[in-house]
Amino acid sequence: MPGEADVPKTLETLEAERAHLGKAREALRGMREHAESLSADAAGDWVSRQVLESLLDQRVRALADHPDTPLFFGRLDHRSDLGAELPETVHVGRRHVHDEEGLALVLDWRAPVSRAFYRAGPRDPMGVARRRRFGFDRGELTGFEDEPLDGRELGPSRLLTEEIERPRTGPMRDIVATIQPEQDVIVRAELSETVCVQGAPGTGKTAVGLHRAAYLLFAHRERLSRAGVLIVGPNRAFLSYIASVLPALGEVRVDQATVDDLLGIPTGTEALSVAALKGDVRLAEVLRKALWMHLRKPETGLLFVKGGSRYRIPDHEIRELVSSLRGTTRYGAGRHTLTQRLAHRVLVQMEQRGEAPDDRVHDAVARSKAVKAVVEQVWPKVTPQQILHRLFSDAEFLAQAARGLLDEEEQELLRWRRAPRSARSAKWTPADLALLDELADLVERTGSLGHLVVDEAQDLSPMQLRALGRRCATGSATVLGDLAQGTTPWAARTWREVLVHLGQEGEVTELTLGFRVPREVLDYAARLLPSVAPELAAPRSLRGGPGTLSVRKVRDVHDAAVTALLELQARDGSLGVVVADDRLEELGKTLEANGVDHAVLTAEGVAGERVHLVPATLAKGLEYDHVVVAEPAEIVAAEEKGLARLYVVLTRAVTSLTVLHHEPLPVELG
Structure with missing residues (x-):
């Protein structure tokens, strides 16, 4: 804290920084007005005009000024002995802002010179003499904190701690002002690198993945604008929670999806044991064999008639052609190639008879009924749905495709008890959709993105992971998750x-130091780790304090939840009460009867209300300032990996956790 003699100087500095903030906001408004004034009329045609208009609209949206979000959060003062190598003073913010003369008022946090804001320290000041952090309240600059990088060890930053601990309302916020050095290394990893992050609760792994996407779009704008970036999350509630992060960083062109969004909406259900088997990587080889088993030996040779001339290709030559193509290309491409090679054989015979056929003749032969009939007979056109329908409904066909891969008991699990009449009438499950995607890629190549961010990746089956991998086959990925939070079979x-x-191929980085979940809460949840993921190091938290954890044995859990929520509503921040899925409705009625306004979280997300009633299976990835967990034993008993689910639930709190139980707690909690 500054002494009395320093107060006038502090106020003078604060006013100067506020003036710079006002100037930057004015400049941003000018940049946006300039973007709005640009016209797409100069485009040469209608399509180009539509594309240009879309790009201009995106540019205007990216330059939006959110009043509650500060334009800059830090400043770097570089050492004067570096000469002109670095600017004397740099303000670091969420986006680049310049005035009419092109003078930078705020530098984008992703710019190379901004790296020092996150990584400079006493041992390596990176040319920085002083780092300044700013405090804000609803977009207004309220204070600052200077860190001289002159070799002295630095204590914890008060403003940094306050920003991390600031109560949360609404969706997830960006962490651009609080990125830690080990997180920044991941964020700025090269586009060519695939990065896998094992992150304990509260370590910011999701935010790191989103900020890496924002960084890559900044560093490789042109390439990724063409190739695309996709964020894949476990459900739409999670995607809704993180949806505001990238737009706040000026990135409005990034798609978000669940696995179901990519593969199709499931219409059927099945036992977990069946779904687990369908997710096994061995099914990839079963499907490959099933597809190529559709090739057949030619019944006759090819006879092509043109005028009075006849051209024959004997069946043994057709067999040789099919054999040379089988398995060396995708099924659809092989079918097309076979058509072209049969037409070429006919043209060779024409030339041998003194004719001079051209490309038009070649195309006519390829489209002829004679060639089409032979191709359809030996290399029939099939759809993924037809193949999977046959595989699950034809025991003999399944046995052939699964020979040496699946035993009889496993084949019996896959077979439909009552097969649908056709592939069109089949009700496909989530596991089936991954198999259909595998087949679709075997028929025609799946398009690849420039970069893929996959969150909660530990819960995906091998076949689902293969489906995602095809979508970044020529790009890279950021893989995020926590093995301890794996809740699927x-x-x-x-x-x-x-x-x-x-x-x-990529390096696995482990984040074990938490910044969000209080130490007492994390230590309590970590009692489950020896049973859930014994190979993982116990997570640590930088935050602690009395009153963050309360474990209460009560007579009636639902009545106690009402009491706890009424007490917590007097405190700042968001509230979530988590309960086993099958007890959701009952607890909701109790809350309603006692006048506790709340919204129920569904797979589609939730809007409004400060209190959220959360089914345990949808809690993953979410955060609330205050969390009430109702009857842990019921959450554990609800599913095979109930202890892992409980570990997820217990680590959603960033300020306080209240555990209410009438039944005995799981013995693993001690």
């Missing part, structure tokens, strides 16, 4: 197997 045991199924 097919959850990954190691990150290496996840990367193998994705078809990516």
Whole structure:
């Protein structure tokens, strides 16, 4: 804290920084007005005009000034002995802002010179003499804190701590002002690198993944604008929660999707044991064999008639052609190639008879009924749905495709008890959709993105991971998750197997130091780790304090939840009460009867209300300032990996956790 003699100087500095903020906001408004004044009329045609208009609209949206979001959050003062190598003073913010003369008033946090804001320290000041952090309240600059980088060890930053601990309302915020050095290394990893982050609760792994996407779009704008960036999350509630982060950083062209959004909406359900088997990587080979089993030997040779001339290709030559193509190309491409090679054989015979056929003749032969009939007979056109329908409904066909891969008991699990009449009438499950995607890629190549961010990747099956891997086959990925939070029957045991199924090579980075979840809460939840993920190091938290954890044995859990929520509503921040899915409706009625206004979180998300009633299966990835967990034993008993689910639930709190139970707590909690 400054002494009395320093107060006038502090106020003078604060006013100067406020003036710079006002100037930057004015400049941003000028940049936006200039963007709005640009016209797409100069485009040469209608399509180009539509594209240009879309780009201009995106530019205007990216320059939006959000009043509650500060334009800059830090400043770097570089050492004067560096000469002209670095600017004397740099303000670091969420986006670049310049005045009419082109003078930079705020530098984008992703710019190379801004790296020092996150990584400079006493041992390596990176040319910085002083780092300044700013305090804001609803977009207004309220204070600052200077850190001289002159070799002295720095204590914890008060403003940094306050920003991390600031109560949360609404969707997830960006962490651009509080990125830590180990996080910044991940964020700024090269586009060519696939990065896998094992992150304990509260370590910011999701935010790091989103900020890496923003950084890559800044550093490789042109390439990724063409190739695309996609964020994949576990459900739409999660995607809704993180949806504001990238737009706040000026990135409005990034798509978000669940696996179901990519693969199709499931219409059927099945037992977990069946879904687990369908997610097994062995099914990839079963599907490959099933597809190529559709090739047949030619019944006759090819006879092409043109006028009075006849051209024959004997069946043994057709067999040789099919054999040379089988398995060396995708099924659809092989079918097309066979058509072209049969037409070429006919043209060779024409030339041998003294004719001079051209490309038009070649195309006519390829489109002829004679060639089409032969191709359809030996290399029939099939759809993924037809193949999977046959595989699950034809026991003999399944046995052939699964020979040496699946035993009889596993084949019996896959077979439909009552097969639908056709592929069109089949009700496909989520696991089926991953298999259909695998087949679709075997028929025609799946398009690849420039970069893919996959969150909660530990919960995806090998076949789902293969489907995602195809979508970044020529790009890279950021893989995020926590093995301890794996709650599906097919959850990954190691990150290496996840990367193998994705078809990516990359380094695994472990984040164990938490910034959001209080120490007492994290230590309490970590009692489950020896049972859930014994190979993982116990997470640590920088934050602690009395009153962050309360474990209460009560007579009636639902009545106690009402009391706890009424007490917590007097405190700042968001509130979530988490309960086993099958008790959701009952607890909701109790809250309503006692006048506790709340909204129920669904797979589609939730809007409004400060208190959210959360089913345990949708809690993953979310954060609330205050969390009430109702009856942990019921959450554990609800599913096979109930202890992992409880670990997820207990680590959603960033200020306080209240555990209410009438039944005995799981013994693993001690």
